Amino acid sequence: MRTEFVLQEVGIGLKRNVTMTIAAVMTVAISLTLLGIALIIRFGADQLEHDLLNQIEVSVYLQPVCGTPQAGADCLTADDRTSIEATLRGLPQVENVTYISQADGFKRFKEEFRDSKDLVDHTPESAIPESFAVKLKDPHQFAVITSAVGRAPGVQSVQNASSTLKRLFAFFHHVTLGALLLTVLLLISTCLLIYNSMRVAAFSRRRETGIMRLVGASDFYIQAPFVLEGTAAGVAGSGLAVLLLIAVKWYISSTLATRVLTPFGEWSTLAHALPIVIVIGILLPAIASFLTLQRHLRV
Amino acid sequence: MIRFESVTKVYPTSTRPALENVSVDVDKGEFVFLVGQSGSGKSTFLRLALKAEIPTKGEIWVAGKQLSRLSHWRVPALRRQIGTVFQDFRLLPNKTVAENVAFALDVIGKPKHVVAKVVPEVLSLVGLDGKENRKPDELSGGEQQRVAIARAFVNRPRVLLADEPTGNLDPATSIGIMKLLDRINRTGTTVIMATHDSNIVDSMRRRVVEMESGHVIRDQSRGVYGYAQ
Numbered sequence: 130m131r132t133e134f135v136l137q138e139v140g141i142g143l144k145r146n147v148t149m150t151i152a153a154v155m156t157v158a159i160s161l162t163l164l165g166i167a168l169i170i171r172f173g174a175d176q177l178e179h180d181l182l183n184q185i186e187v188s189v190y191l192q193p194v195c196g197t198p199q200a201g202a203d204c205l206t207a208d209d210r211t212s213i214e215a216t217l218r219g220l221p222q223v224e225n226v227t228y229i230s231q232a233d234g235f236k237r238f239k240e241e242f243r244d245s246k247d248l249v250d251h252t253p254e255s256a257i258p259e260s261f262a263v264k265l266k267d268p269h270q271f272a273v274i275t276s277a278v279g280r281a282p283g284v285q286s287v288q289n290a291s292s293t294l295k296r297l298f299a300f301f302h303h304v305t306l307g308a309l310l311l312t313v314l315l316l317i318s319t320c321l322l323i324y325n326s327m328r329v330a331a332f333s334r335r336r337e338t339g340i341m342r343l344v345g346a347s348d349f350y351i352q353a354p355f356v357l358e359g360t361a362a363g364v365a366g367s368g369l370a371v372l373l374l375i376a377v378k379w380y381i382s383s384t385l386a387t388r389v390l391t392p393f394g395e396w397s398t399l400a401h402a403l404p405i406v407i408v409i410g411i412l413l414p415a416i417a418s419f420l421t422l423q424r425h426l427r428v
Numbered sequence: 429m430i431r432f433e434s435v436t437k438v439y440p441t442s443t444r445p446a447l448e449n450v451s452v453d454v455d456k457g458e459f460v461f462l463v464g465q466s467g468s469g470k471s472t473f474l475r476l477a478l479k480a481e482i483p484t485k486g487e488i489w490v491a492g493k494q495l496s497r498l499s500h501w502r503v504p505a506l507r508r509q510i511g512t513v514f515q516d517f518r519l520l521p522n523k524t525v526a527e528n529v530a531f532a533l534d535v536i537g538k539p540k541h542v543v544a545k546v547v548p549e550v551l552s553l554v555g556l557d558g559k560e561n562r563k564p565d566e567l568s569g570g571e572q573q574r575v576a577i578a579r580a581f582v583n584r585p586r587v588l589l590a591d592e593p594t595g596n597l598d599p600a601t602s603i604g605i606m607k608l609l610d611r612i613n614r615t616g617t618t619v620i621m622a623t624h625d626s627n628i629v630d631s632m633r634r635r636v637v638e639m640e641s642g643h644v645i646r647d648q649s650r651g652v653y654g655y656a657q
Contacts (some may be wrong), residue, residue: 131534131539131540134534134535244550274436277450336518336520337520337531339518340518340520340531340532340579341535342480342507342534343478343508343512344507344509344512344531344532344535344536344579344580345503345504345505345506345507345510345533345536345583346504346536347501347504347536347537348501350535350536350537351535386571389535402543
């Protein structure tokens with residue numbers, strides 16, 4: 130085999146078809162970038178879910194203490210407080226229980242809403258209920274808390290941040306799905322584009338391939354330049370996509386990924402996505418061009 | 429060298445057979461003219477010998493191989509033993525004379541040093557010394573056909589198939605091409621040439637196979653083009 134001769138033919142083919150080549154490289158790059166973004170969202174959301182659920186506490190809010198102006202008929206007595214705490218600590222699923230007084234709760238409230246000055250200014254300390262912050266061994270088991278103390282005297286409500294997060298993660302899953310669907314559509318159009326540019330290439334080189342067939346060139350010699358052209362477009366497209374994805378990663382980590390969204394901007398997330406992107410980016414065009422030739426370059 | 433045994437070829441788009449029950453036997457080293465009107469089946473005959481078409485019925489042997497038993501991947505090996513020349517030359521316009529000839533060796537993976545040695549030899553044989561670096565459109569028709577013959581012969585095939593090689597050339601130039609084909613035939617290469625050119629056939633006095641509507645109607649050694657007994 131004469132590698133050098135085959136490569137020379139590839140170069141001629143790429144130059145002759147330069148606009149098609151550029152179009153193929155760009156579609157490959159764009160669809161792969163989208164695939165990469167979908168994967169970053171997917172892997173990032175998984176990581177975020179894992180991280181957040183481990184930090185989550187279930188809050189058991191208590192009624193106002195009997196005798197205070199806010200107290201109603203079902204007010205909280207000291208005995209209630211002790212028995213709720215005892216019940217919580219007695220549950221096997223609970224890792225630890227922290228009592229948060231009205232003053233501590235108000236501090237947390239002010240910290241959490243420090244950006245909404247109006248809200249903080251108009252909320253008196255007395256409006257914040259006392260609570261127990263319960264940390265679970267398995268964050269998915271929050272229902273145990275509700276059933277254990279949800280109706281106990283003195284309990285106002287049991288709140289679980291993971292239900293809010295569940296909706297957030299459902300959202301992430303939908304975004305991922307949507308992006309993957311778009312990616313599939315784009316990859317299909319990439320294949321069709323490569324199919325067409327291969328057909329054009331096969332047509333514009335019918336003289337050469339006709340002579341090759343006549344003088345007894347093997348299928349390999351006839352088809353290799355075309356498949357390598359497709360692969361070259363795939364490699365170039367993947368390269369571009371990798372650069373774009375690094376830019377996306379850099380953008381996320383510098384702007385969006387403050388505090389909560391950190392996992393989306395991490396190298397490890399990108400590192401998960403890149404091998405998939407590169408493998409698809411190189412294999413797909415090669416396979417697409419090979420299949421085209423099976424139909425349009427029969428010996 | 430080439431044997432057709434009761435070969436029939438019907439193209440899918442046509443009801444009338446292009447060849448019907450044709451049996452021809454060509455020995456090693458023979459020079460055979462295939463004559464007949466357009467559509468008589470001459471080109472189909474040549475395409476079948478190349479395994480560019482598959483016969484509907486019958487068996488074909490070329491260079492010792494039975495074509496119906498030749499698997500797809502061994503067809504290239506068959507074609508390396510057959511040189512082919514056409515009326516329209518089929519040269520690559522972007523390549524020089526030498527590159528056009530070298531192309532036939534490059535694409536079958538011949539080593540570079542072999543190509544560098546063999547190409548000037550064959551160009552000299554066909555009388556194109558000094559024109560190695562011309563492009564086909566800088567050459568006359570006769571010279572272009574010489575390049576095509578050089579390309580067909582450079583790999584020293586056992587059979588040379590020529591489909592109206594003088595069809596686009598004037599009589600004087602045609603004589604030069606025929607001399608060249610005769611020389612190639614004298615090296616032991618079997619030559620089968622389809623042609624309309626009665627002057628050439630009459631002057632060469634070689635075997636003539638005449639075809640009409642897919643049938644062989646005459647097979648004569650040392651024959652002439654037209655009717656002759």
